[in-house]
Amino acid sequence: MQANELLDVIFRWAHLIAGIMWIGNSMLFNWLDRNLIVPPAGDGHRRSQGKIYMVHSGAFYEVEKKLLAPGELPDQLHWFKWQNFLTWLTGISLLVVVYYMNGAAFLIDPSVRAMSQGEAIAISAGTLVAAWAIYDAMWMTLGRKLPGVATALSFALLFGAAYGFTLLFSGRAAYIQTGVMMGTVMTGNVWMRILPSQKELIAATRAGQEQDPTLSLRAKQRSIHNNYLTFPLLFIMVSNHFASTYGHHLNWLVLFAVMVGGAGVRHFMNVRYAGKVWLFPALAMAAIGVGGMMGVTRIREAPAVTIEGNVDFARALDIIQKRCVQCHSARPSDPQFPIAPGNIQFDTPERITAMAARIKDRVVVNKTMPFLNRTQMTEEERAELGKWVDLGAQLR
Ligand code: HEC
DSSP states (O other): OOHHHHHHHHHHHHHHHHHHHHHHHHHHHHHHHHHOBOOOTTSSOTTEEEEEEEEETTEEEEEEEEOOOTTOOOSOOOOOOHHHHHHHHHHHHHIIIIIIHHHHTTTOOTTTOOOOHHHHHHHHHHHHHHHHHHHHHHHHTHHHHOHHHHHHHHHHHHHHHHHHHHHHSOHHHHHHHHHHHHHHHHHHIIIIIIHHHHHHHHHHHHTTOOOOHHHHHHHHHHHHHHHHHHHHHHHHHHGGGOHHHHTSTTHHHHHHHHHHHHHHHHHHHHHGGGTOOOHHHHHHHHHHHHHHHHHHHHOOOOOSOOOOSOOOHHHHHHHHHHHTTTTSSSSOOOTTOSSOGGGOOOSSHHHHHHTHHHHHIIIIISOOOSGGGTTOOOHHHHHHHHHHHHTTOOOO
């Protein structure tokens, strides 16, 4: 195992664990908030915001959400901040290991836009910083007076950035870059806006004062933003498994549909506890996400070349040996892939025919193979290989 792959495994594993803890916590608290049994007004529970009883792990939990009287502050108070920080840190580490190192080979796609490793990293890292700065400044100013306008602008900026990334980076990197950008904004919200508000609450409680409610309202607003971003973000994080999404020529449109659908599902899960109709609207939003993904990925690019007549196995093999075995063989010659990626090897006719359907998908339909077209496959060769599969992937 190479150092690069080892770091990839370690960071990815930790990222998943931290991410489950962070998002899991945040969903649990959201759920708690929405299920509190709120005490009737004026019955002496002035500071209480509600109670809830749960059963889990062999006993009952009685949880009350409330403000504390001065001096009532316990010695041990649990925060939930490191889960988020570790998720972000391991995510950024993954971005560096997978996308910035090795000449930024996964980030740059010369057929999308040729650039140097330095340029690609500068754009990627720069847009992350800029995204937080613009978003935060907007919500500190415009967002205070006209939250509706700020919301619309935030969506426009997010979609604009995602679209822009597809014009700059490889498809899979464009998706991930969008996800890292959302995750960075979410982490900024936690550390720069939500945690300071909680510190204020503690300080105010200690001093026996009421907390400035605007601060907690602003923190709540950021927390809602994070809440809506979770579902789209989680799709992006697994999108690298689905070449027909990020590899599609309208990959940005697929992403828009999934983001709208995902955030929409989250919305109706949120309003559920306000006693509103939620199941059918949530299903409708899921249909927008999944249906959009299905619909858009069905749009085919007009074939650049059409092949008349038969393409036999000898010709298919010829193409594969010229364009694929550099990576997909028992001993790849491409220095970046000392082991065949995904253990896909094209050394025997049987292994080739067994993969015929995937080959057509990756080479002809979404053109995500050869990897970043590093072996300079031509449109003609793609069409020929596709035709061979269409004719039944025969061994003659
Ligand atoms: C420069 C290296 C490289 C070359 C050349 C290359 N591939 Fe790949 N291939 C990869 C990598 C990396 C992966 C795994 C990542 C991914 O799926 O995008 C992969 C994965 C695949 C998969 C499996 C993924 C799936 O969706 O099931 C198929 C099929 C595939 N390649 C076919 C081909 C064919 C056919 C060619 C030649 C036309 C080719 N590759 C040329 C690097 C390469």
